[in-house]
Amino acid sequence: QQQVKQSPQSLIVQKGGISIINCAYENTAFDYFPWYQQFPGKGPALLIAIRPDVSEKKEGRFTISFNKSAKQFSLHIMDSQPGDSATYFCAASHRNAGGTSYGKLTFGQGTILTVHP
Amino acid sequence: DTAVSQTPKYLVTQMGNDKSIKCEQNLGHDTMYWYKQDSKKFLKIMxxxxxxxxxxxxxxxxxxSxxxxxxxxxxxxxxxLELGDSAVYFCASSQAQFSGNTQYFGPGTRLTVL
Structure with missing residues (x-):
């Protein structure tokens, strides 16, 4: 059961362009939505995260847009640079006082972003 | 000053063998995780x-175990070990076990089972 669906699988953008990656989730109990960035041969690293009480969060060139009613969130990379070329993962987790889902991150399938110079 | 470290980085072994991967974090975190990343880069908690x-x-x-x-x-x-165990295994840690705590990942161990 894939609870977080991510698209596109791959994305090619020219330097200076806008990269947009979309995710949709099913579980309405999710309350934390991070994006991770992974370079080849490295572990994923947190890029930016949002909680569902806000519709947008911006950090530098990276922005998360969140649509709670549609159960969708997206990552926008403005002025994309060749150094942004990496695999991006959306993820989600939720509090579950009675269960075993504490901190459990459910990841999307990943998007390979290539930014051409 | 590595935050989350794993050893070894590469592990090549034959089917049927037993192997271990070690993980250490120096962040003072209470919670640690193991993830498996398959050949399609899909990450799943273990x-x-x-x-x-x-x-x-x-x-x-x-x-x-x-x-x-x-x-x-x-x-x-x-x-x-089985052929299907071939993957990259990531260790991660977070300050606490609750949703919203940033997870810090190690560099990964690429396991290849022949």
Whole structure:
């Protein structure tokens, strides 16, 4: 059961362009939505995260847009640079006082972003 | 000053062997995790420990056994290795076990089973 669906699988953008990656989730109990960035041969690293009480969060060139009613969130990379070329993962987790889902991150399938110079 | 470290980085072994991967974090975190990343780069949690106590145990074959000697270490032992176990295994840690705590990932161990 894939609870977080991510698209596109791959994305090619020219330097200076806008990269947009979309995710949709099913579980309405999710309350934390991070994006991770992974370079080849490295572990994923947190890029930016949002909680569902806000519709947008911006950090530098990276922005998360969140649509709670549609159960969708997206990552926008403005002025994309060749150094942004990496695999991006959306993820989600939720509090579950009675269960075993504490901190459990459910990841999307990943998007390979290539930014051409 | 590596935050989350794993050894070895590469592991090549024959089917049927038993192997271990070690993980250490120097962040003072209480919670540690093991993730498996398959050939399609899909990341899936396997286990989570909080203060040496098993918190999350996903549907993982019992050939996989995590061990946490202290809260800074979480090792993964795999018995009777199979071809399908070939993947990159990531250790991660977070300050606490709750949703919203940033997870810091190690560099990964690429396991190849021949």
């Amino acid at each position: 286990f989570s420990y909080n203060n040496k106590e098993l918190i999350i145990n996903e549907t993982v074959p019992n050939r996989f 995590p061990k946490s000697p202290d809260k800074a270490h979480l090792n993964l032992h795999i018995n009777s």
